[in-house]
Amino acid sequence: MLATLTDDRFDDPDWLYERKLDGVRAIAARDEGSTTLWSRNQKPMDATYPELVTELDQRGPNRFVADGEIVAFDGNTTSFSKLQGRIQLRTEADIARAAIPVYLYLFDLLVLNDEDLTGQPLRERKRRLRAAFDFGGALRLSTHRNAHGTEYFRHACEHGWEGLIAKRADAPYRSGRSADWLKFKCVREQELVIGGFTDPKGSRHGFGALLLGYYDGARLRYAGKVGTGYNERTLADLRARLDGLTEPRSPFATPVRESGTHWVRPELVAQIGFSEWTRDGLLRHPRFVGLRTDKAPHEVIREEARG
Secondary structure (H helix, E strand, O other), rough: OHHHHHHHHOEEEEEEEEEEOOOEEEEEEEEOOOOEEOOOOOOOOOOHHHHHHHHHHOOOOEEEEEEEEEEEEOOOEHHHHHHHHHHHOOOHHHHHHHHOOOOOEEEEEEEOOOOEEEOHHHHHHHHHHHOOOOOOOOOOEEEEEEOOHHHHHHHHOOOOEEEEEEEEOOOOOOOOEEEEEEEEOOOEEEEEEEEEEEOOOOOOOOOOEEEEEEEEEEEEEEEHHOOOOOOOHHHHHHHHHHHOOOEEEOOOOOOOOOOOOEEEEEEEEEEEEEOOOOOOOOOOOOOOEEEOOOOOOOHOOOOOOOO
């Protein structure tokens, strides 16, 4: 179940308000003694986060499906940039060397033993979730507040959070995007597809900027370039991946008027922070946050705020 972006902050006793965590969405499932973490695009993540699988084995019921978010912290704030250091790792030695603690925050329960809970109201699912797990260690319960969304949103922004998720308390769990879950964002970020890059200039290595786009139906529309937010390692690692995806023609349906361009198959998805969209549909003041491995490129659209 996915949330819809909105600019309408509100108070309502029939809604719950949760902290929006800046991490990777995960479905945790256990059946017949086997526990698996699945990404949003249905890829297993057990090898990347083995300590979370262990926590679920030790602290969860025998059979369940739960929804949550995997996060790493930078101080008291969840940080997708910090989590980047764990996303690509697969071996115990690499994970130990990275020394980046991760946590799984659960916020919904879809199946418990032989009972399908998706048709139950959210408030009931949360009650069952709280009772079903022995929360502690790296396994956390995502708490919420009732009714007072505007006050909690101010608190979120003052404390450097990404924002809030507002959820209708009596809503069932439905796959796909829904107006029963709404995003209140303190900062503007969204996923965009990488369709090319430009040559580096001066002392810069790797590349100059990534060329970004989003899908409008089957068409990849150009959304601008991002040249900030990289360190030397990111520039080198990304350039190596991009060189393996080169294409002779632009994947964008709209013209790209940049010099020194190189085109790539649109297979990589980046998380991008920015201040606003311009009138001609380009990003203003964009910055690279990290690569996403949990979303298919064709699912990336321009997020429009409702309300």
